[in-house]
Amino acid sequence: SDLHRRVLNYSFLALVGIGGYHSVGTMFSSLEPPKKARLDAATFVALDALPLNEPAFFTWQKKPICILKQEATAAYEPKRDVKIGEYIYTIMIGICTHLGCVPKYSASTKEFICPCHSGVFDEKGHPLRGPVTKSLVTPPFKVQNDYLVIGEAGEEYLHMAKKA
Ligand code: FES
Numbered sequence: 001s002d003l004h005r006r007v008l009n010y011s012f013l014a015l016v017g018i019g020g021y022h023s024v025g026t027m028f029s030s031l032e033p034p035k036k037a038r039l040d041a042a043t044f045v046a047l048d049a050l051p052l053n054e055p056a057f058f059t060w061q062k063k064p065i066c067i068l069k070q071e072a073t074a075a076y077e078p079k080r081d082v083k084i085g086e087y088i089y090t091i092m093i094g095i096c097t098h099l100g101c102v103p104k105y106s107a108s109t110k111e112f113i114c115p116c117h118s119g120v121f122d123e124k125g126h127p128l129r130g131p132v133t134k135s136l137v138t139p140p141f142k143v144q145n146d147y148l149v150i151g152e153a154g155e156e157y158l159h160m161a162k163k164a
Contacts, residue, residue: 041151042149042150042151043059043060044149045147046147047085047087047148050067050069052069054068056069057105060150063093063094063139064094064095065092065150066136067090067091067148068090070087077124080124080138081124082141090124091141092138094136097127097134098116098117098119098130101115101116102114102115103115105123110122111128119131140154141154142156
């Protein structure tokens with residue numbers, strides 16, 4: 001049908017558009033690598049899609065990111081948590097603050113256990129045992145509509161960084 005053909009045409013245009021954008025992006029990236037890198041680096045996380053009371057895992061700039069969503073009745077730490085609507089979110093880079101290994105999450109103990117020197121963090125990234133002394137780091141983030149944008153420093157993150 002006519003409508004069908006029009007829809008096809010539009011999707012073809014969209015593909016061409018994206019292809020064009022990418023080649024322009026590539027062209028400019030040689031001129032402006034830092035800016036391009038930053039744009040590509042953001043990871044978008046839909047707040048609604050996050051499970052409650054168990055960490056969810058993402059990647060940002062090849063780094064593991066872990067987000068714990070809890071109800072507003074959970075303990076709230078202004079330095080580590082952000083309140084959005086009825087929930088509290090703890091956003092962490094899943095890299096051990098001892099020497100940079102990637103801890104594994106154990107759902108049974110609700111701990112992050114580092115395979116390198118047995119450092120242990122609790123589910124909100126606080127050091128518990130072993131050679132670890134610093135909490136898991138909060139990546140820059142911003143709240144945009146119903147999303148967390150990991151990799152861009154928004155108001156909430158800057159507030160948090162000030163309190164840290
Ligand atoms: Fe994780 Fe040493 S790197 S405990």
